[in-house]
Amino acid sequence: MSVVRRMGMALFAPVLAVVGALVISTAVMAALQVNPLRVFEVMVDFGDSPAQQITALVVILNRAIPLFLAGLAVAIAFRMGLFNIGVEGQYRLATIVAAAAGAAVTLPGPLHVLFIIAVAVVVGAFWAGIVAVLKVTRGVSEVISSIMLNFIALGLASYLLTGPFRGSEEGASIISTAEIPESGQLGGLNAVFDVLGLANPPRQLYGFLPLAIVLGVALAVLLNRTRFGYDLKISGMSPSAAGASGVDARAMVLKAMLLSGAVAGLIGLPDLFGTTHSYTTDFTAGLGFLGIAVALLGRNRPLGIAFAALLFAFLDRALVPLQIADFPASVVTIIQGTIVLAVVVANEVARRVTRRSAERGSAEPPAPVAGDGGSAAMQTPSGPAGPAGDTDERQGAPR
Amino acid sequence: MAATGGTGDGPPPGARSGDAYAVELRGITKRFPGVVANRDIELRVRRGEVHAIVGENGAGKSTLMKTLYGMHRPDEGKILLDGREVHFKSPADAIEAGIGMVHQHFMLADNFTVLENVVLGSEPTKGVRLDRAEARRRIREISERYSLDLDPDELVENLGVGARQRVEIAKVLYRGATVLILDEPTAVLVPHEVDELFGNLAELTREGLTVMFISHKLDEVRRVADAITVIRRGTTVGTADPRTTTVKELAEMMVGSELPSPETRSSTVRDEPVLVLRGLTVRSREGRALVDDVGLTVRAGEVVGIAGVEGNGQAELVDAIMGLRPLAAGQVQLDGGTTGDGGDVAGLEDITGWSTRARREAGLGFIPEDRHRQGILLDAPLWENRILGHQTLPPAAKGQFIDRKAARADTERIMQEYDVRAPGPDTLAVALSGGNQQKLIVGREMSSSPRLLIAAHPTRGVDVGAQAAIWELLKDARAEGMGILLISADLDELIGLSDTLQVMLRGRLVATLDPATVTPEDLGGYMTGARSAAGAA
Numbered sequence: 050m051s052v053v054r055r056m057g058m059a060l061f062a063p064v065l066a067v068v069g070a071l072v073i074s075t076a077v078m079a080a081l082q083v084n085p086l087r088v089f090e091v092m093v094d095f096g097d098s099p100a101q102q103i104t105a106l107v108v109i110l111n112r113a114i115p116l117f118l119a120g121l122a123v124a125i126a127f128r129m130g131l132f133n134i135g136v137e138g139q140y141r142l143a144t145i146v147a148a149a150a151g152a153a154v155t156l157p158g159p160l161h162v163l164f165i166i167a168v169a170v171v172v173g174a175f176w177a178g179i180v181a182v183l184k185v186t187r188g189v190s191e192v193i194s195s196i197m198l199n200f201i202a203l204g205l206a207s208y209l210l211t212g213p214f215r216g217s218e219e220g221a222s223i224i225s226t227a228e229i230p231e232s233g234q235l236g237g238l239n240a241v242f243d244v245l246g247l248a249n250p251p252r253q254l255y256g257f258l259p260l261a262i263v264l265g266v267a268l269a270v271l272l273n274r275t276r277f278g279y280d281l282k283i284s285g286m287s288p289s290a291a292g293a294s295g296v297d298a299r300a301m302v303l304k305a306m307l308l309s310g311a312v313a314g315l316i317g318l319p320d321l322f323g324t325t326h327s328y329t330t331d332f333t334a335g336l337g338f339l340g341i342a343v344a345l346l347g348r349n350r351p352l353g354i355a356f357a358a359l360l361f362a363f364l365d366r367a368l369v370p371l372q373i374a375d376f377p378a379s380v381v382t383i384i385q386g387t388i389v390l391a392v393v394v395a396n397e398v399a400r401r402v403t404r405r406s407a408e409r410g411s412a413e414p415p416a417p418v419a420g421d422g423g424s425a426a427m428q429t430p431s432g433p434a435g436p437a438g439d440t441d442e443r444q445g446a447p448r
Numbered sequence: 449m450a451a452t453g454g455t456g457d458g459p460p461p462g463a464r465s466g467d468a469y470a471v472e473l474r475g476i477t478k479r480f481p482g483v484v485a486n487r488d489i490e491l492r493v494r495r496g497e498v499h500a501i502v503g504e505n506g507a508g509k510s511t512l513m514k515t516l517y518g519m520h521r522p523d524e525g526k527i528l529l530d531g532r533e534v535h536f537k538s539p540a541d542a543i544e545a546g547i548g549m550v551h552q553h554f555m556l557a558d559n560f561t562v563l564e565n566v567v568l569g570s571e572p573t574k575g576v577r578l579d580r581a582e583a584r585r586r587i588r589e590i591s592e593r594y595s596l597d598l599d600p601d602e603l604v605e606n607l608g609v610g611a612r613q614r615v616e617i618a619k620v621l622y623r624g625a626t627v628l629i630l631d632e633p634t635a636v637l638v639p640h641e642v643d644e645l646f647g648n649l650a651e652l653t654r655e656g657l658t659v660m661f662i663s664h665k666l667d668e669v670r671r672v673a674d675a676i677t678v679i680r681r682g683t684t685v686g687t688a689d690p691r692t693t694t695v696k697e698l699a700e701m702m703v704g705s706e707l708p709s710p711e712t713r714s715s716t717v718r719d720e721p722v723l724v725l726r727g728l729t730v731r732s733r734e735g736r737a738l739v740d741d742v743g744l745t746v747r748a749g750e751v752v753g754i755a756g757v758e759g760n761g762q763a764e765l766v767d768a769i770m771g772l773r774p775l776a777a778g779q780v781q782l783d784g785g786t787t788g789d790g791g792d793v794a795g796l797e798d799i800t801g802w803s804t805r806a807r808r809e810a811g812l813g814f815i816p817e818d819r820h821r822q823g824i825l826l827d828a829p830l831w832e833n834r835i836l837g838h839q840t841l842p843p844a845a846k847g848q849f850i851d852r853k854a855a856r857a858d859t860e861r862i863m864q865e866y867d868v869r870a871p872g873p874d875t876l877a878v879a880l881s882g883g884n885q886q887k888l889i890v891g892r893e894m895s896s897s898p899r900l901l902i903a904a905h906p907t908r909g910v911d912v913g914a915q916a917a918i919w920e921l922l923k924d925a926r927a928e929g930m931g932i933l934l935i936s937a938d939l940d941e942l943i944g945l946s947d948t949l950q951v952m953l954r955g956r957l958v959a960t961l962d963p964a965t966v967t968p969e970d971l972g973g974y975m976t977g978a979r980s981a982a983g984a985a
Contacts, residue, residue, distance in 0.1 A: 274849055274850055274852070275848050275849050275850060276839050276840060276845055276848055276849070276850055277848070278850070279832070279835070279839050279850050280839065283825060283828070283832075283836065286825050286827060286828060287821070287825055287826075289821045289822050290821065290822050290823065290824065290825055290836065292772060292804065292822075293770065293772065293804070293814060293816055293822035293823070293837065294804075294808075294836045294837035294838075294839065295803065295804040295805030295806075295807075295808045295809075295837060295839075295840070296804075296805070297803060297804075297805070400827075403876075404827065404876075404878055407875070407876040407878050407879040
């Protein structure tokens, strides 16, 4: 069994998807009489000076953190075949309540931050819990109810922002909650650049990054190494077999949605702690929906989601430079959209290829396929592009 | 008996004599990985007759019909239509050759009219438009000619089950079929609809069409068929003339009348019960009793066999014992015992309210009837399948964690001890043959040394070698004091393995029999309700 082959199988679908998406987007751009080569050139141009390049890197990482969290939130539910479309509403509501609560209390530094995180987690889990309760008691499809709850959450957030949680002056152009005091903010990590001897850019790298990494590792362990993760996974693969093996399907739906919602509650926090310090009318939107794409591309595994989040963040960063270079910003949206379509197709192709090669009785165990991620060893989500997880782990070798 | 293994009997009545058979299959063999689904099938169907193909579920009827309908190609053998050899690459070829299939599950679009459903896929066109007038004319013609009584403009959603089936028949006739395959057509019909269907079939054969009728309902087959071919364990075991063959004789041919080789039967039954059911009742959503007041005791070292025609409540009984289905009434008691210990009489516990997981942990093992649905994860590696259902106990679990290393090691042990042929514990289960998948399931359930094992059709769909191996394993487990509740459709298996036989009919246990003295004929009689005196074992 060659390691290369196994890696190839695991990477096959995502790479196919990205390549396919690039080809399609190139064709679309050509049809719109935009020079695709110029566009790609702008996208990979991080600037001339080291400071500019590091800034670009920081922008990408800062954007990748919430995307990573959103991908994780979606993936947890997706592991058992639940579509949590409601991540969007869950994080928006969690963020505004957490922002208001954080501004309302005075606590010493770390406790204040922990308090805000706890509030966000509880609100996100609560909102997702409604979906789960509807599903297990009334059989309501989680897709429908979570989409509906998105609208309710957004409406509720608007009401809270303009009503009880309003902290900005009457007549201010941007309405916001009251500012969280400094004890409830997370400082940047730019000291790292000094330590590494790199240029220290003006923009701060979010202090939430280590927390996201820890969470990613913890979830990877939870999903791949624990009884809970096993039950979750088999419930997704075959509900009937899971039931016969003793998994209580209803309890599992509840647990999966609560955990998914809890993680979703964190999505807005990197921005809240790092830059805005309050929830505003123009607070980052759409992360919940992007999270679905990120989870799909990352094949529901934390390590894969980390890479997918970085890719999406990279594409997002290009928005401003593209507009400066007088290209339509929708190019990025087109690429992201086609990636999502391509990844769905590619995952299915990979699943069939793997299954067929297994059915042919090939002596070589193929790599685990979409939605399974059985053996993916999770090391560090933003580490260097290492082997695709399961290979090194099986041989017991550390990275 | 009147049924013979030969095929050259005189022409049955109603058959138009011709030089060649309308359909002839010679030596058809179809293999799937690890299983021979059909072996040396010989089938001769005369033009203008209703030819019934009977056999138990899983005997290979459907595989055979799929071969004839071009859905897959046989590995060996020939298909002849009117004496000419044909090779079908797809159902389209078969349809072209005049073969039509009426599926058991209707394939109709509810919000389309009869006309639209019938022409769907072979629409008559005028230019690019659907020629409704032409379609309507032809459907009326078909409907009148074969007394199908169909209104082309009626919406299908307004039709009853019987009429929908006639739409399906019209569909294949519209495509010019001269040979109709009906797959269990009466399964969905109520009695008077069955009568109507049989009337329609008579019309069809009167017009010279040939009908192949797949069923396991023997009384119906005797009413409607001109000739019968019996399939058992993948091969044709003979033909029968419905006028001279009794239902009992047909049943014998179907299930195999040879008694299992007499074994030296030393009873290992001990006194202490491991499973006691009292007044167990399961109701359907509509309130019909699927399992009706079942009382049963399985002792340590005892195999209790449940015989019955499928669909008489066996599956629901199993689900109820496993805690997968709520009880309407009754009680389930299990002696979980302490592992390795003989267990004591006082060890019976009421597990009626327990979850499936608690029941499994307490010592209930389960070999499910449909392994792909309940027993195995096809897209998961073998070691993950090894721990399925045992994920809370060693060697799979270490506290809240899954012990992958121990699980893999134990999978390798099972692969060796139970002769599961696979490259390694990381192979996907889908790569294994049915027999090897089943051996893995049996191995894993045995490995937790359950006090009671529910074995539902443990050798269904596995090859002969694996079947013998699984039987040996069950016998060994019984000798070691495991209680086994065996549900099977294979009478050989039931009589050969059981210490006590219970017959289940319409959700009730209707007879208790001694397998040492019962004959398959008697058993068949009890199973169909022909005999009803509850004997004492």
